[in-house]
Amino acid sequence: MAMVSSRLVFLVSICILISQAIAQPNFLYHFCLNNGNYTSNSTYNTNLNQVLSSLSSNTEIDYGFYNFSYGKSPDKVYSLGLCRGDAKPDICRSCLNNATNLLTLLCPNQKEAIGWYDYCMLRYSFRNIFNVMEGRPSFYMWNRNNVSANLDQFNQDLRTLLDSKRVQAAAGGSLRKFAAGNATAPNNQTLYSLVQCTPDLSDQDCSDCLAGAIGKIPQCCGGKQGGRVITPSCYFRFEVYLFYDAKADNASSPSLSPPPPLVPSVSPPPWNNTAAAKGKESNKSQTVIIVVPIISFVVLIIISFCIYLRVRKPREKPQSESVDEIRRVESLQLGFGTIKVATDDFSDANRLGQGGFGVVYKGKLFDGQVIAVKRLSKNSGQGDLEFKNEVLLVAKLQHRNLVRLLGFCLEGIERLLIYEFVPNGSLDHFIFDPIKRAQLDWARCYKIIGGIARGLLYLHEDSRLRIIHRDLKASNILLDSEMNPKISDFGMARLFELDQSIGNTSRIVGTYGYMSPEYAMHGQFSVKSDVFSFGVLVLEIISGRKNNSFRNGENIEHLLSYAWKNWKQGIISNLVDPTLKAGSTTEIMRCIHIGLLCVQENVADRPTIASVILMLNSYSITLPTPSEPAFFMNSGTESNIRLQWENDSRVTESNQSKSSCVQASINEVSITELYPR
Template identity: 65%
Template sequence: MCSRFSITTIMPAMDSSRFLFCLFPILFLMINQALAQNCIDEKGNYTTNSTYQTNLNRLLSSLPSNENGNGYGFYNASYRLNSSNERIYATGLCRGDAKAEDCRSCLNNSRYTLPQLCPNRKEAFGWNEKCILRYSNRSIYGVMETEPSPYYWNINNISSSDLDGFNQELRKLLDSIRSEAAAGGSLRKFAFGNTSGPTFQTIFALAQCTPDISEQSCSDCLVGAFAYISYFYGKVGGGVNRPSCYFRFDLYPFYDPTTVKQLPSPPPIHSPPPSTSTTNTSQGSKSSKSRTVIIIVVPIIASLVLVMFVGICLRVRKAKKKLQSNLIPGEDVGEIGSAESLQFDFDTIRIATDDFSEANKLGQGGFGYVYKGRLFNGQEIAVKRLSVNSGQGDLEFKNEVLLMAKLQHRNLVRLLGFCLEGVERLLIYEFVPNASLDHIIFDPIKRAQLDWDRRYKIIVGITRGLIYLHEDSRLRIIHRDLKASNILIDEEMTPKISDFGMAKLFGVDQTQGNTSRIVGTYGYMAPEYAMHGHFSVKSDVYSFGVLVLEIVSGQKNNSFRHGENVEDLLSFAWKCWREGRASNLIDPALTNGSRNEIMRCIHIGLLCVQENIANRPTMNAIVLMLNSYSVTLPVPSQPAFFKDSNVGSDMSLGWKNSSEVITTGSDRSKSSSVKAPENEVSLITEVYPR
């Protein structure tokens, strides 16, 4: 496990990219995305909702603007408090390899977080991996300050036999980057490098000072920071953060040299001006030469810029094509832009979920956790955070993003955005307050609140969602993981199909496909898919049938206790149907509703789970079956995975049996019937078909 020690207050939270590194199993220091802070008590406090607080917020909100920055990650601003010229000062420093957008994002997040972590303090200092933020009621620009000096380290130790060699090489490396950083100039004082350590190890390090201090001050600040290595002597990595400088080292490349913005070249050394005796002829000659140089150089530069632009465009286009490969055959590459426009910044989601706190955890799926969050505008969201070792790769992630960005239907969960940053992959959905169907229908207390009208509404809603996927969307989509936990229920008890990570896209004329990678949930998987990898719209129909039987019975498909026996739902349902006692499948908690409607849903569920693919109805046919009693229902055949065990004729989920026969449907040559329970007339009300 990774750990860190600091002499200041720390908010412990691990950067996801380092968490992955922990798994490999090299452990590293936790310089994290969460802001750590030092609140300076002796500089005084301000009153909540005072003018000071208002002006501080104004100052911090304007700090990351272009007019306050030097173009290389350093920001400096002040704000006058009143007519007495009392001011608030603030500076921001981003790591030298931080991209401009990441820099501003880090400072924007810090300006929200630091005042919350240091409430009412007039002076505070906060830092995380990408940036440092300071503010005070005294001038801090150009002042070299060395305290506080929080430090941290990687808990792994250097082998005792390598210790001397490691420290010798480390000292050389740190001294080298100290000199380079200090000499960086007034725009940026930043340096990084690596060196070979003992036993083929590579040591990486960086150092940086705020560019407002002098070269000597920067060097002195770093020398003092290096002295703290004695506190974590013998560790493979560590670092120190100071208000005016910081450094860090470790055994892996934690910085990105390719994103370091190049400093402008120093101005050229000009030749002495020509003497006054220079003739007009020579001046004209020089002017002519200058024009010639311009005529030659400008087209060359323009051509190079054009080539670079074309190269960038081709690279972006190639990346978009790669994103869509194996996802949507024949789809226009440009349409991926609709998904890219929904991209969220990782820090925004981290703050919205309170750093993915346990209190905001909604549940756990097959690929990670789901968290509740609230954006700055007050909108509630659900964040699906895929675990690093979840098994869902970039293909599935991009698949789900691309699918959900284009699917809009009342019975599908709406995708608000996504985040793909390092190893972090997040999907941001609308927040659905009533959780998933399995939390309701399988709970003995909650399912009593689901009367038949609500259950029927859920069945119909799922049907409409699947019709949209199979028939009405631009492409035919096979969900492949339809189950109770992937049906979310909103405040109006409207079902919404979610989790499209396993979905497959078909062309308009395509009807089936094959795969060697079987994904999904056993119990809901059609036999042809589970055993042979064949999938089609009828695979989803099978899963829908299992869902219908679960909704009617209130029992899980894999197993439930019936007396002294443990039954699987499909076998129990088929035996009840075959022996004319299908009403025994009905959840005893259902005390009202249309008897014929419930029986018809059982009938439809059994038609959907038939082993023969051709015998299963389409979702369009199922809608007709649900909405019109004039549609004749065929007799179902034995379901797949049927287990024949000795269950007596008195099987029931809680009601008495009777010999009354009710015809529920027929084809041209056959009819099927079920026997109703003795007290069904008083418990289930007969209503006109919907």
């Protein structure tokens, strides 16, 4: 009994140490990556202790960057520490010392972990993390205060400032890639910014990393007076007050500036180390008062959990998961009777449309909330598995440019999905309708293009899972009452292996015309498949024409063919729908240029969606010249493969020795890649 009590005291002490470390004012966030475990007395544990000890005790380095490794494979440990560029060496070492003590407590027995403080970052891994640019896992923080006026000018000033600092930091040497500075913002405000990369990155990798982080401003902190995006390889921060040592402005030498006053971070402590963190920060003093009871509560929860883990009876680990995953979202389940009443017994008057899933109905719940109900048809290709996939997948997705799942019904043979009602219907009803088309001026079209891109960025990089939509098209973009776009339809979710970025399938699903050539012809898909579809969609929005055959005078042409021909001849304005010609010519031409970059045949040549957002928002970036779209390109000289969009929705792959056709299926649309968040 005495032994149990002493062990409990020890565990409680450890838990208190963890909670105290987390409660330190400049602790931000951490991730424990599930990439393997080690035991307490293992060689890996010994090597980890050795490398962390070397990092925290080193007094020779005074430029804030530490990278050490120790041991031999497979137990070799790599560690990397980075201090903020305006931190004095003693503050830097103190921060790293705290981090080395805390991170192994927060992530016991896990081979890979990363943690951030205001003044330093520490990570360690069993794999080589040196000279490698990594943008995930990441998290955001933002100032609670909104920009009060002149938001467009504020955003432009912010983008110009961050771009200039990005270039300056990327040009730094192998000891430090850091830049800080300020600029004038609207209403006589001063805008301050700080950017930094790990110095082991190349100039290009540093620039690309910061460009990707800066491209996340709209979903991170759009319209806010301050914010930051933090990744393993780079980060940036901006505020309308001075938050760093002013002597570090435009710093270029490896020697560090005198220490700034320690400004406590008043962010709420992290609650979950598997989801992307989105903290909130403010320079308001009263916020600190709110944090104190929250920290106390967290301390109590951690201590209670540690005691529970120690005293609970051991039990055998189940060999298989027999519990249906649908129970994970039981709180979203609604009764069939409730939905039947809401839709007036699924009356034709409430019918909104029909797709591969089945019929969609408008409904109204008892509380007055208007909903859209998808009713699985009996002869639909989607069965229980696809239905559960969509529920489990979409329930985890929360973004203003994605349609929100409100609930589901699974009763007897009935399978229903309940979504938010989006009053303006789908985008195709506007861009391809000569009457409704007039409601879309260029400002709205530009807003729709940007919103779709931000929704895709969330799916590709910022959600808990990596989602490849595979059926991005105009009919799957819904418009709310303010004409904000919302991506819909996630009916065929599948899980990627960890770190997998390219997949193969023998079952081609989606809509031809929006489908990338490598996917349509070879079943290969990646995030660049969605980029191709996005490029087609951009050209459709601007031209008002579908990417299938349309009559151009006496000839039948395809949109990509028509766009490329006019681009080569320097008369790309012919592509622009007349209703948009009153808009910004520069923006329209730039969007066409981006669209053509997205539909290139070579997957590597297409930009990522993060780069697309940066291109849309920053005119300081020079766009590369696009190559010929996939519609025209041959995949090799011997096989003579050509991609053809046919009227019967099939794709033909042909060469000298074989010919085959693959029939498209409808509305089977999503791929999921697990990624640490």
